[in-house]
Every structure is written in C-alpha cells, then in structure tokens.
Amino acid sequence: MVEVTWQKNWPLLKERLSGFPMPASSQKSLKLFWQKLVEDALTYGFIGEADFHILFWRHIADSILPLTLEPIQEIFLRSKTFADLGSGAGLPVVPLAILFPEKIFYSVEAMQKRIKFQQEVQSLISLQNVILQNSRVEETINHPVDVVLFRAFLKPLVSLELTLYWLKQNGKVLYWRSKPWEKDNQFAKTRVKDLGFRLLKRESYSLQNEGEVRGIEIYELKQQSKQYPRSWKKIKKEKQIFEIG
Numbered sequence: 001m002v003e004v005t006w007q008k009n010w011p012l013l014k015e016r017l018s019g020f021p022m023p024a025s026s027q028k029s030l031k032l033f034w035q036k037l038v039e040d041a042l043t044y045g046f047i048g049e050a051d052f053h054i055l056f057w058r059h060i061a062d063s064i065l066p067l068t069l070e071p072i073q074e075i076f077l078r079s080k081t082f083a084d085l086g087s088g089a090g091l092p093v094v095p096l097a098i099l100f101p102e103k104i105f106y107s108v109e110a111m112q113k114r115i116k117f118q119q120e121v122q123s124l125i126s127l128q129n130v131i132l133q134n135s136r137v138e139e140t141i142n143h144p145v146d147v148v149l150f151r152a153f154l155k156p157l158v159s160l161e162l163t164l165y166w167l168k169q170n171g172k173v174l175y176w177r178s179k180p181w182e183k184d185n186q187f188a189k190t191r192v193k194d195l196g197f198r199l200l201k202r203e204s205y206s207l208q209n210e211g212e213v214r215g216i217e218i219y220e221l222k223q224q225s226k227q228y229p230r231s232w233k234k235i236k237k238e239k240q241i242f243e244i245g
Contacts, residue, residue, distance in 0.1 A: 002038050005052040006031055012208050013061050020067050022099060029098045029125040034060055036121055037089060046089040046114055057207045063092030063151070064099060066174070066216045069203045075172050075218070076100060079146035083108060083166050085137045086153040090118045092176070093149065097130045105130045106166075108140055137162045138232050144168040151176040157188060157241040160195050160219065164229040173197070173219040177245075180215065188244050196225040 010031070037059060041047050047059060066072045076096075083106040084093035090107065097105045107130050109115050115134040122130060133140050148163045148171065156175060163173055180202055181188055192199065200218040207214060235241070 001052055002035055005056055006034055009053065009056045009061075009208075013057075013065075016061075016065065016068060016208065020073070020099075023101055026098050029127070030060065030095060032125050033090070033094055033098070033121055036117075036124060040120070041089040041117060044113065044117065046117060047091075059091050060095060061207060062176070062214060063095040065205050065207070065214070066176075066203070067099070068205060069216070071201060071203060071218060072174065072216065075147060075174070076103070079172070080104065081143070081145040082106070082147045082149060083145045084149040084151075085159070085162060085166065086110075086150070087118070088114055088152065090121055092151050093130060094118070094121055094127065096149075097127055098125070101129055103129060106133060106143070106145065107131065108133045108135065108137055110134070110136045136232065138165050138229070140165070145171065147172045147174060149174050155242055155245040156181075156217075157191050157195075157244055158235060160192065160197055161229050161235060161241075163221075164195065164225065167221050169221060169224060171221050172200075173217075173221070175217045175219065177215055177217060178213070179245075180217075185244065187240070191241070192219075194225060195228050196221055196223045198222050 038052065038055065081104045085108050087093050087107040087109045093105050093107045107118060112134055115132055118132055121127065145166055146168060148167050150159045153159050159175065160173065197219045200220050202215055202217045204213055204215050
C-alpha cells in the first residue's frame with residue numbers, strides 16, 4: 001500500500017512542482033523518506049495515524065508545496081543556511097534538504113527518539129547537508145541562520161520569541177499555519193513588533209484532492225529586541241502567548 005500510494009500521488013505532486021528544478025536524485029530520496037516515514041515514524045507515533053493518501057499530502061507534499069510560491073522560491077534562492085526548530089520526524093527539513101543539497105540545514109529536536117529516527121534517515125539516503133542537534137531550541141549552541149522554519153511546532157508568539165536564539169538580523173521566518181491572525185488581536189500585533197519582527201506577507205496553497213487550503217507566513221527580523229528572548233522558564237509563565245494562535 002505504501003508503494004501504491006507513492007505511485008499514485010507522486011506524479012500529481014511532481015506536476016504541481018513542474019516550475020521548480022529538482023535535483024536528479026531527489027525523487028528516489030523522497031520516496032525512501034516517505035517509506036521510512038510510514039513504516040517507522042507512524043509506528044513510533046511521531047506522526048498521527050491517517051489514510052496513506054492523506055499522510056502523503058499532509059507531510060511530504062505540505063513540506064515542499066510552498067516552493068510553488070514565488071516569494072518562498074526567492075527566499076530559498078537568496079539564503080544559504082536554514083534551521084528547522086522542533087523538527088520532529090524531519091518535516092519539513094528533510095524534504096527541503098533533499099531538494100536543496102547545496103544549502104545547509106540545522107534540525108533541532110529535543111526528543112532523542114526523533115533525532116535517532118532522523119539519523120537513520122540520513123544514513124538511508126546519504127543526506128549530508130543536515131546537521132542534527134538533540135536539544136531544546138533555547139539550549140542549543142547555535143549558528144545564526146538566514147531562515148528559520150516552523151511547522152507543527154508551538155504557537156506563533158512562542159515560536160517567534162524562540163527564533164531570536166537562532167536568526168540573523170534581517171533573517172526570515174517561514175511559519176506554516178492554516179489560519180491567519182485574528183484581525184482585531186492587538187496584543188499579538190504588538191508582541192510581534194516588540195519581538196522585532198514584521199509580517200511581510202501570508203501566502204496560501206492547496207493540498208491536492210483534500211480540498212484543504214494551507215498557509216505559510218513570512219516574517220522578517222527588522223531589529224533585534226533588547227528585552228527578548230527570555231529564558232524558557234519566564235516564557236512558560238506567560239500563559240497567554242500559549243493560547244494565541
């Protein structure tokens with residue numbers, strides 16, 4: 001069933017990516033990662049159970065479909081270093097690293113079992129451009145990067161504050177999220193500004209055959225805040241930011 005799902009859905013995804021030049025080896029590597037994801041990550045509970053068709057579009061496709069958007073393509077073209085904070089089973093960092101072998105990706109994950117899974121993936125597909133770090137985001141000895149990636153991580157205000165441990169001045173944040181900010185949420189708007197960020201734009205794309213519209217927000221770090229980032233202990237005490245999303 002894993003093979004059948006790939007054979008049925010990969011051509012549809014590939015067609016959606018027709019304007020994006022993929023490395024020759026990317027299809028084979030993505031397929032091996034997909035198989036590993038279903039056979040092991042699903043078994044270990046790293047991803048939620050669902051029909052294989054849904055899993056393909058929810059994880060493999062959703063990680064790379066933003067590349068069909070011109071602003072996202074431009075960011076990847078201009079940037080050299082990326083960090084996926086709270087990378088879980090390697091989504092979106094592994095598919096993106098496969099498609100951009102010339103870029104450097106840091107994959108930061110606190111759970112050792114998930115890092116071990118990613119190590120197995122690295123060995124399986126000879127993925128040389130991903131640096132794994134088994135630690136909490138705020139505890140990591142980091143290397144300031146051009147772009148920070150967030151997908152299925154913490155709420156936006158928490159994520160953006162943690163980004164400050166990693167992001168270069170004028171760097172970008174790509175935050176996968178289905179729903180936009182509430183327009184009247186002045187607290188959220190003020191906090192984003194206080195953190196030093198500016199929301200450049202929100203882009204939308206659809207997942208094939210699911211009728212589901214997905215979104216990705218692009219932030220830019222305009223001015224490093226003196227007040228932030230705080231320690232995780234202090235961040236946890238502010239319950240409100242864990243509820244706004």
